[in-house]
Amino acid sequence: MRASFYISDGTAITAEVFGHALLSLFPVEFKHHTIPFIESTEQANDVNRKILESFQDTGLRPLVFHTIVNPEIREIISDSAGINYNFLNQFVAPLEKALGIEAKPEKHRTHSIHEKTYDIRIDAVNFALANDDGVNLKEFGEADIILTGVSRSGKTPTSLYLALQYGIKAANYPFTEDDMQDVLKLPSVLKAYKHKLFGLTIDPQRLHQIRSQRKANSRYASLQQCMLELREVENLYRRQNIPFLNSTTFSVEEISAKILAQTGLERRKY
Amino acid sequence: MRASFYISDGTAITAEVFGHALLSLFPVEFKHHTIPFIESTEQANDVNRKILESFQDTGLRPLVFHTIVNPEIREIISDSAGINYNFLNQFVAPLEKALGIEAKPEKHRTHSIHEKTYDIRIDAVNFALANDDGVNLKEFGEADIILTGVSRSGKTPTSLYLALQYGIKAANYPFTEDDMQDVLKLPSVLKAYKHKLFGLTIDPQRLHQIRSQRKANSRYASLQQCMLELREVENLYRRQNIPFLNSTTFSVEEISAKILAQTGLERRKY
Structure with a gap:
């Protein structure tokens, strides 16, 4: 069974919801792995090892859905052996244009405490x-x-x-x-x-x-x-x-x- | 204040999570409107009227985040006076290619009952x-x-x-x-x-x-x-x-x- 990873430097809830919504359109089952709070390059490299192992074990490239604010960590995960989807990226530029202001990704605001x-x-x-x-x-x-x-x-x-x-x-x-x-x-x-x-x-x-x-x-x-x-x-x-x-x-x-x-x-x- | 609409023929939870994750990157406030369970063309036209009213009232084009499975309804909302974002669409084709199978959007599987x-x-x-x-x-x-x-x-x-x-x-x-x-x-x-x-x-x-x-x-x-x-x-x-x-x-x-x-x-x- 193909694996699907949800990775974030926050709770990974957004990555999960995003990935699930997409995968629910396909009549296939996946093995889900949520990996939240990846906050160091070491942890990110560990995650990439897991993704690679899953690829080697199943022969199927894992899907990787991630929403990572820290650019260094995002780059490491974007380099994983899986097929990477970073849905925020694709929408930031058009939204900046529409709003006429620049995005200021500070940290995870969506599921953190207010x-x-x-x-x-x-x-x-x-x-x-x-x-x-x-x-x-x-x-x-x-x-x-x-x-x-x-x-x-x-x-x-x-x-x-x-x-x-x-x-x-x-x-x-x-x-x-x-x-x-x-x-x-x-x-x-x-x-x-x-x-x-x-x-x-x-x-x-x-x-x-x-x-x-x-x-x-x-x-x-x-x-x-x-x-x-x-x-x-x-x-x-x-x-x-x-x-x-x-x-x-x-x-x-x-x-x-x-x-x-x-x-x-x-x-x-x- | 600019309005942000979250619209779906399901609960609209996915559209909300998607929209919030994106908007949280911007240091601006929005007036949020969630409109779930849009299941008829009449309801869809009603929604478009609301979007238009918001545009006329504020002078600011509302943002419209939607995840709509029914193609007829999706088309109506995609035609609204707002700036429309349908995040599923952009990822379906690449995912079909990666998986080697076609998407079969039946209905909302993510937040409905199992x-x-x-x-x-x-x-x-x-x-x-x-x-x-x-x-x-x-x-x-x-x-x-x-x-x-x-x-x-x-x-x-x-x-x-x-x-x-x-x-x-x-x-x-x-x-x-x-x-x-x-x-x-x-x-x-x-x-x-x-x-x-x-x-x-x-x-x-x-x-x-x-x-x-x-x-x-x-x-x-x-x-x-x-x-x-x-x-x-x-x-x-x-x-x-x-x-x-x-x-x-x-x-x-x-x-x-x-x-x-x-x-x-x-x-x-x-």
Whole structure:
């Protein structure tokens, strides 16, 4: 299998995203190697040895995606035995022309710390944890958004992703069976925050499968129970005009991006 | 201020990462707009209107970074009033040549759901939550890594990032004052898992500042207490050969990437 290397003097997240996006267009598998924080010529030479070894072992030239700010180190890696792609280079000159200013690559600014956004995100994570699963209602006023849905419909991972990626404070509130003795009504604690509500739903079969992994053969996990709960929450969303999303076929990135697009919620970090 | 648009028929995460990496090389500020899930020609025309409006309002041609798989939609956006950058295009032909196969862009594979990796990540998030703050020791055998450190040294956000981004199961264990009556020793519950331990530390001043936001003027937040606790944990890390990292100047992405690089821990998701 051909190897693909992602190399940087920073986290290498940009090189990974860039490489993955390109490689995902090809119906082939690759062996991935991420090598971040290459900050000395010695380390760079070590990396080149690994690339050469991979070439010798497989007979296939490795692909090398790199974003390296330090020119000396960049030159070493650009000389590797692999096929080198440095996507920044190709775009810098046209962008300089378009903006009428020169690029000033200082160091990795994209995934490194920014005093302000750091605190925002950690605060948002702490908020999501403190306001998970309806345990704490007194901070709902502070929430940017309140995710609702039945147990295991994806509320917690989504709230954490919104916090870590965008610095958004997401509380979440689970609808439980107790709320559904009769017809599910909007719980009174949520009424004041109706404008912040966003509903998640999921296909009954999938929910049944997820809950069964947790508590096999329970009433909680039964398909019948899943269908009942989901019917009730979806009816509530429609009746109350709460925007909602079926998360079944979406990744947590997609769910989060869709929530932002659907609600117009402003992210705190870019 | 010049606007920068990130547009895609998927999440637009790739377009954002690509655009941000490039723009971070320039000492200018931009107004960012992410527009994901553009899936119809109508939506694409709407986007072009927004781009044109921004141009008219500011007198500055917006930058438009896009990764669009659907050719019809891609063509519309490529015709916008902005300066268009489609980074995939430029690299597809050379990569086809290098690999000797044709690209088969089906749809967005990078940030969409993969049945297998989805479960891995959600499982890992649930694991991190269930094993946060040393509340649950019985699953440490299942952990890929156990983060240790004093209160507020970054264990929880890091464990959640490792879970969401890499599918890694990270437990965490806080060293508290009770452990430090005398000299801090390795708690007996951790001894069997010593090979999984990774220590976080932080500068006393910064810890003092973070704890003060939480509990101002407490002994817990006092600089003296922070210094004492940090000295104890760092001594322990050194004595026990536990790999560790000072997180003070690093973002959660950097801390996570450094942990992977330093431990050689295999990620479960690429």
